[in-house]
Structures are given as structure tokens and as C-alpha cells.
Amino acid sequence: MAFIKLQFKSGINRDQTNYSGEGGWWDGDKVRFNSGFPEKIGGWAKVTVETFYGTCRQMWAWITTFFDDFLALGTNNKLYIQSGTTFYDITPLRALNPTLSSPTTDNCIETTDTSTTVIANITSHDAITGSFVTIAGVTGTVGGVPDSEINANHQITVIDANSFSFEVTTAATSTVAAGGGTSITVSFEIEPGYAVRTAGYGWGTSTWGRSAWGSGSSSPVYLEQRDWFLDNFDNDFVANIRNGEVYYWERGSSSDPSAALATRAALLSSFATSNGYDANAVPVKVMQILLSQQDKHLLAFGAVPYGSTAATDFDPLLIRWASQDSPFEWAPTTTNSAGFLRVSRGSRIVRALPTRQEILVWSDTNLYALQFLGTTDVFGVQEYADNISIASPRACISSGNITYWMGKDKFYVYTGRVDTLPCTLRNYVFNDINLDQAAQIVCGTSEEWDEIWWFYPSAASNWNDRYVVFNYVEQSWYYGQLERTAWLDTPLRDNPQAATTGFDTETQTANATGNLYNHEYGVDADGEAMVAYVQSNDFDIGDGDKFMLCRRMIPDVNFNGSEYGEGDPDPQVTLQIRPRSFPGTTYQSDPADSQNVVETSVGVYTGQVFMRARARQMALKVTSDTLGVQWQLGSPRLDVREDGKR
Secondary structure, rough: EEEEEOOOOOOOOOOOOOOOOOOOEEEOOEEEEEEOOEEEOOEEEOOOOOOOOOOEEEEEEOOOOOOEEEOOOOEEOOEEEEEEEEEEEEOOOOOOOOOOOOOOOOEEEEEEEOOOOEEOOOOOOOOOOOEEEEEOOOOOOOEEEEHHHHHOEEOOOOEEEEEEEOOOOOOOOOOEEEEEEOOEEEEOOOOOEEEEEEEEEOOOOOOOOOOOOOOOOOOOOEEOOEEEEEEEOHHHHHHHHOOOOOEEEEOOOOOHHHHHHHOOEEHHHHHHHOOOOOHHHHOOEEEEEEEEEOOOOOEEEEEOOOOOOOOOEEEEEEEEEEEOOOOOOOOOOOOOOEEEEOOOOOOEEEEEEEEEOOEEEEEEOOOEEEEEEEOOOOEEEEEEOOOOOEEEEEEEOEEEOOEEOOOOOOOOEEEOOEEOOOOOHHHHHHHOOHHHHHHHEEEEEHHHHOOEEHHHHHHOOOOOEEEEEEEEOOOEEEEEEEEOOOOEEOOOOOEEEEEEEEEEEOOOEOEEEEEEEEEOOOOOOOOOOOOOOOOOOOOOOOOOOEEEEEEEOOOOOEOOOOOOOOOOOOOOOEEEEEEEEEOOOOOOOOOOOOOOOOEEEEEEEOOOEEEEEOOEEEEEEHHHHHHOOOEEOOOEEEEEEEEOOO
16 A cells, blocks of 8 residues: 555646646636645625615725725616715716706606505606716605605616606605705716617617618627726725716815715816816816826826817727826826827727836827826837737736736736736636626735736626636636626725626626625635535546556645634535546546545545546545635545556
8 A cells, every 4th residue: 555645736737637637636626726826815805884885886095184994886777985884975977968967856856656666757857767866955744754764876767858767765655746845955976888789779870770760770889898997096986887978076284084075076077167277278088187297297098188178079999198297187288287198009999007107008009108207298108019808998907017818818927028827727717708798807915915806797698607727826817607897906095995786697687786794804705604625637647557446545735724612613615536437537436436535524634535436547536615615625544555457
């Protein structure tokens, strides 16, 4: 008899066959590799019981000089600042229809007996279904509905051009055609966007109207998901909707931020006016807003040219910037540093990412570096690479002065030069990805574990449902299943934080609200048991021409970090030996067969495990699926002997 010590290479490799990858790992979920050995990842828990409306696509954290710890979140419906345990709604208001400059709202509330649906009658409201409005000033009850339920923020359903409805909790006890008083105000928020890329059919799309009347289009026009780009300018906050308008939120000078947090963000152009600058010089449409922190220039990547106030003049390759330390001053003069330049290759700028000494700028075909020159030219641009791709605006991240990103068919790394990032999961990821929803792909770091994470939608999903991780210290890859729409790892917060909007995998529909989670927090999945496993490639003895008989195993598992109290069962994992005779056969499940999968529990005090398994090759699998368990696998030993060739 002889013991075989089972030692495997760090990381998972799916870009070769199971058998040819002997000595490595083939499959896994919710595991990482630490010093070459697999272990269960950390858990997660909700930051607050409060939820937010919509699907969050971007987060940004900053600390003010008043020591406010703010986190901004942009969803397809709202713009929030999270402080403490509260999400403060700072969603901008939309410009009113000219006929609504002084909307008639006197006694505009209507109720129907026994119904929880309330109607607001406002002439030419110009709102769309799904929009949010804030009603205030209703006094007393209306048809038995308390004013506290009406004076709130509501998501509306449009009835016609002059009325819309919303839901309340209390059913009306009478029908009222016109109530609420004469001091009612109604504030209309900017229109919500799409949670995911959505195909639009109907009037005006593709071939609609080119044949018989009423024959709709079979070719859709794709309506892009709502994305935000967020940054801070000192204590204040700046944000833009991708390919939309730019907004600004002012922290103010009070030591108490409560008044500011009750104030909505407003158009950057309105701040330009109030500060004595030309509002028409502020770009009305921007792909991405970004602050160059070293030199304090607010930049717009993809913008309407200076001198134009028409969004239709949008130039997707134009870069503009406001004067230094003056985010509202966009008109170039001889006495300021406002200006512009244009990149020359590609059809559009996809993303700009600040790094230590430069701002990396991706077009859809090229990578550029934008650098502050400190001359009359202010900024200069240099091309670094061509014939490259980037999967989404949020598929890139910098860590340790190195930039990583996901392309449309491979991963890239920038270290001063652009290279393909070798990946042992390349085929696994790119052969099963929904590129129609690639805009959802989000990248983030877990600095504690030296990891780069990408969340992406698999081919069968319209939502992010998988992740792939690169550990740049281990130089290893691993993957799993997890639904996350945004991720932020910052030293300003104790844990990496992620947003998620739960969705039904069968109907591919999302919940109306989302949650914010702390990651690497505990060992469980928000109070539920986390299923984590790792399975090795098949291994054999000799050249695989002989059968081997395995009679016992000496496990090597530690459970450091497990969370179990007095009286709880000791933490355990399930360990399987999975034998088979040929690479093409399935793992056996017949208890009477000597090649049956052998499964046993291994705990803190397990010394050895007796078993009987006979085959040419075997695989090892470790699984945990109970609360409070944290584990790392070491180097188990198998007691085996040769047992013939047939």
C-alpha cells in the first residue's frame, strides 16, 4: 500500500479537457485560491434593511471635509446618496412642459370608493408610465385616504395626457372627484431609463409603415440600459446619465448635511448660471463626466461641441473640459483653461478611467492616454493600442497601477503597454455570454484578496448571473454564479460593497427594488447557507493503464473562521471521491458498483475515512452547504494500490 498526496495547481482551467488538465481544478463555485489552495469565499449581508428603486449600475464613495461618509448610487429609476442606514433620494427634476410652468393643481386628487388607486388630474402633465412624482401640500383625508399617504413619492401610471394614477395603502371609503386642497405641489422627476438593453418594436422602428397599414416592424430598435457616471468635486457631487445631461449636487457649508440631503441634484448648467458663467457653454449631452483629481479639471468624454446647445450635435469622440477648479466654466477664453480635443479613431468613446499619471480613454477600437500638460494646450492625447475591444463601459479597473479589462473575446492588461491577459477560462466565459446585454458587465476589485472580479450575463440570461475572477498574485482564474449589478471596493468602506436587483430566472423579470450588500462579511449569504464547492480534474497512477483501488483517505481540511456557537454541530464539508474508468464515461452512482462515487462528511476532528473505490482515474470534490462553515482544503492523502488492468 502507498499514500498519494493530492496536490493541485492554483486556479480553475476549462480551456482543456478534464483529463489533460490532471493536477489542476476543473470546476467550482464560491471558492477562491489562497497560497495555492482552494477555500470558500467570504459571505455577504445587507448594509441596511432599506431598499432602493431600480437596478443600480454605478456607485461612488467619498468623504467630505465635514467627515460625511457618502455613497452615491445611480439606478435606472433614481439617483441616491446613502448615508448611515438611509438612501436619500436626490433624483433631479425634469424640465416642465411650457404649459406646466405654473401647473394647476388645486383639488387635483381623485379617489374611488374601496379602491387603493388614487388619480391626479393635471392638464398636460407630459409624464410617462413608470415616472416618479412627489406630491406635497394635500391637507386632510381625501375620500378616506390619509394625506400622509398621498404626500409622498409615487411611481405613476399614465391614464391620458391630463391624468395619472398611483397606489396607496389605505383603500378609499368614498368617491371624491376633486379634493386635496389648494396648496398642492407636484414635482416630476426625470424620466426613468431601461433596466437592461431592450428591443423596441412598433411605430417608427425599422420597416414600420413601409408596407400595408398596421404591419409592424420585425426588426427592433434597441433601447440601451440606463447607466450613470459619478464623481465628486471636493465635497460636492457630479453625475451624468450616459449619453445624457450632467447634474450637480452641492453639499453646502453646514456641519449638518441633513438639509443638503433633502435637496435634489440639478442641471450643471443651472449652477453655471447661478455662479455667473455661460449656461449655454455647458454640454447638454455627455457620454461620461469625470474629474481629473490631480489638476481639478472636470472633463466630458463624448460631448456636444462648444457653441451648440442641441443634443443632436453630439460628437461621440469629442473630449471637453471646464476651466481648472471651476466646474461651471466651460466657455474657452484666453484667461481660463477650458478647452477641447478629439480622438481620431473608432466610432465612439466607450469609457475613461483615471489612473495614477494619466486618464485611459477607450474608443470602441483603440486605447488612448489623456495627460495633463500644464501648457496652453492643457491636455494632450496619445494612442497606446489599436484593434482592441472593451466589452462594456464598466468592464475595466485599475489595481496596483495596472489596468485590467474584459474585451469582446478576450481579457487585456495594461502595464505601460497593452497585452492579452492569459486566461484559463477564456472559452468557458466567451462561449457562454450574452453579448446583447454586454453593457451590464461590471468589473471591480477585492484588494484584500488581490482579485479582479467581472460580473456578466450568461448566454441564457438577460441579467448578470455569473462572475469570473483573476487573482493577480496567484496568477489564477476561478468563476461562479452570483447576481450583482454594481460593485465598489474602496478603502473608504470597511468591506467591498455590491448592489443587486433580484430577478426571476424563468421570466427574466427584475424586482422593482434592489439591495446594497457588504461583501467579505461573515461566512454566509445574507443569513442563508452558501453552497460552495471545488472539483479537481481527473487524476490517475502510473500512465493510467492500471486500475487503482482506494481504501481510505486522510483528509486535510481546516475550518478556521467558521462561525458556530456552543451547542452547534461542528463545521463539516462533504468530500467525494469520483471514480471512472474512461474520460468519456459518467461518474457512477450505483451503490453496488465499485466505481460508485464515494461521499463522506469531514469535520474538524475527522482523522481518516474508509472507502472502497476502484477505477483508472478519479476526481476529488469538496462541498459545503450549511450555515457558519468556512473551510480551506490542504493536501489530502489517498491510500491506494494497483489493482490490475481490467
